[in-house]
Amino acid sequence: MAQGKNRIYFAIASVISSIPALFAIYALQDNLMFLSTILFALSFISMGLSTFLFLGYKTVKHGSPIVFTMLNNVSKTLAPIANYLSGTTFIGPLFSIVIRFFFFLGFIVLLMSDQLVRALLRFVVGRHPSKRNYSITNAMDPRIEMFDDSIPRTKHLEDRELFKKRKELRMTEDGGAESRELTSLLKRPKYSVPLAYTLSVASRLVYEDVDVIKYELKKAGFDVDHTFRPIAYKVGIFAHLLRKRMMTFYWCSEGTNKIYLTNPLNIQNYLTNITVSMTDVKSQWGPMGRVHKGFWNAMGEPNKKRPQATEEVRKDTNKPVSNSAILRIELINTSVYRTIVSAVQGLGKIIKFVTFNLFHHVKEPVDSSWMGPDTDIRSNSMYALAEEHILHLIKRDHDATQSSRRRSGLSHGSTTAPSNKKKRLFITGHSLGGALSTIFLAKMLQSKSPLLEHFSGLYTYGQPKIGDAEFSKVFSPRMTSKIFHHVYNNDIVPRTPTMWKYYTPPGTLVYIDSAFNITIYPPNPYTNEPVPVRHISFLHLSGLLNRYVIRRLARENKIRILFRIIFPFFLNDHFPSEYSESLRHGTVHWVIMAAGGLEGGHEEQQQPKKGTQRRYSMVDVS
Known part of the structure; x- marks a missing residue:
C-alpha cells in the first residue's frame, strides 16, 4: 500500500x-537558448524539491527521535548567532523585507489554488463524513471537537470575589507605589479558557463548506435546522480585496443561554484590487476614529433593511427575489410600427441587462451557489440581516420560555418560577474574520443596537489591525473587559499592516507563547489604550528550531509536519489549529497591566523578582 502511494507521488511529481x-x-526549436535553459532548470529544481520533500518526510517518519535530537542541538547552536544578526542595522531589516515579500506572494498563490489543494489533500486525509473535502486549515488536524470538559477553568478570572482577593494579595507584596496603584485600578477580564477554546474551534470550522459546518454543529448538539443561517457577502480586506465569503450564525438554546456568532474568512476568494485606505467613522454620540474602508463598507449600514416593497416571491421556488434583479419587457403588437419599436426597445433592454450584470458579477464576484440561484444577496445590508436574525432568535426563545411558563401555570410574580436568564451573545472569528467580527461590534456600538444588551464577549484569533489609535480606544472599559484578541507566538498577521496609522485592535491582548503559556494584557487603565503585541524577528529560532514545537512533532500528523517544513514559522503560527491546540493545553498564568510603554508577548516576562520596581502590575492567576 505504501509503495503504491509512493509511486503515485512520484508519478504526479514527474508530470x-x-x-x-x-x-x-x-x-530550442526556435533557438531560444536562454529561455530553454531556464525552463530545463525549473524542471530539475521541481523534481529535486519533490525528492527532497519525500526524503524529508520519510526521515521524520522513521527517524523521529534522531531528528528531534538533531533539531534541538541545531537550535541551541544557532540561538546566539540569530540573536546577534537580528540586532544588526542592515542584515536583520534586509532579511525581514525579503521574507515578507515571499510570504505575501506565497499567500496569494495559496488563496488562488485552494480548491486544487483541497482535492489533493483528499488522497492523504480522506473526506469529511459529509462527503466534502477538508480545507487546508483543517487537513492538519481533521478532528473537530467543539467542547472539551477537561480544560481547567481559571476560577480567579471567572469569579469576581476570588479575583478581588487575588488583587488585594498582590497589593500587599513589594512592587512599588505605581505598581500597587495599577493593581487597584485593574478591572477583571471576564475571560474563560474553555469558552475561548470552543470559539476558536468555531472560527476554525467555518473555513469548511456549509455541509461540513452543518454536520459538525449537529454532532455538537446545536439546533441547526432552526437557527443556522449562512449569509454570503462581498468585502474589502487589507492588502487585497478579497471576495466570496460567508457568515454563519448559530446558537445553542439548551441551558447555555448563549448565542455564538462566527464571522470567518472563507479562503475560497478572488483577488481583485489592493487597498489599505481608511475612512472616518462617526456616530450620534461622537467620532469613532478611522477604520479600514473595505471592512466598514462590507458590513453595510446598520439601519439598512431588506427592501419589503420591492420584493416578490417566485412561484416556482417560493424564494424572495428583489425587483432590482428582474427585467420586465412589454411587447405591443397593435400595429406594425408599435411591434417593431417595442421589439427593438426590448432587445436593447436585454442587451443592456446582460452586459451590465455579467460585468457586475465578474468584477465583484460573490459565491451564492449554496444559497440558490434566486437569492439576491447584493442589495441587502449584511449587518442588518445579521442583527435581524439574531434578534429574531432571541425573541423566539423568549416567547417559547414565556409560553412554557404559562403552560406550567406560573405567573410572572411567582417565587417558584424558573429564572428567565438573558441570552448572551458571543462574537468570534479567525484572521480576517476576526477583523470583521470587531467591525460588527463597532457597528453595534455606532447604532446603539439592542444586541448590546446581550453582548458578553468578542474573541478573535490572529486578527490584523483594522483601525487607528482613536478607534482602538473608543470602546468603554466595561466592554474592553469582554474583548479579547488572541495572538499565538510569532503569528505575523496580528502585526500587519504596519503602514499608515493602523493600530493594535481594541480590548485585551491574550498572548500565547510557544510553550502554551497564556498571558493577559488589559488596556491602559488611564487612557483605555490597548497593549500592542511585540514585534517579531525573522531570524528568531522558531518553528522547527523551537524546542517546544520539536516536542510536539511526535503527536502531529504528516500534513502538519509537511506544512512546518515548507511554510515559515510565522505562517505556521497563524493556522487556526495552533490557536485551538494552545488553548486546549494552555494555562493562564498572569494578568499584566501597564500605564504605557509595554509591549505584550515578551516570553522573558515570567514571575518577577520580589523587591524589584516595575512600571506595570502583574497579578498571578495560575
Missing part, C-alpha cells in the same frame, strides 16, 4: 516537473 521541460523543447 508536474516535465511541463517546463516540454516548453523548453519548443523553445
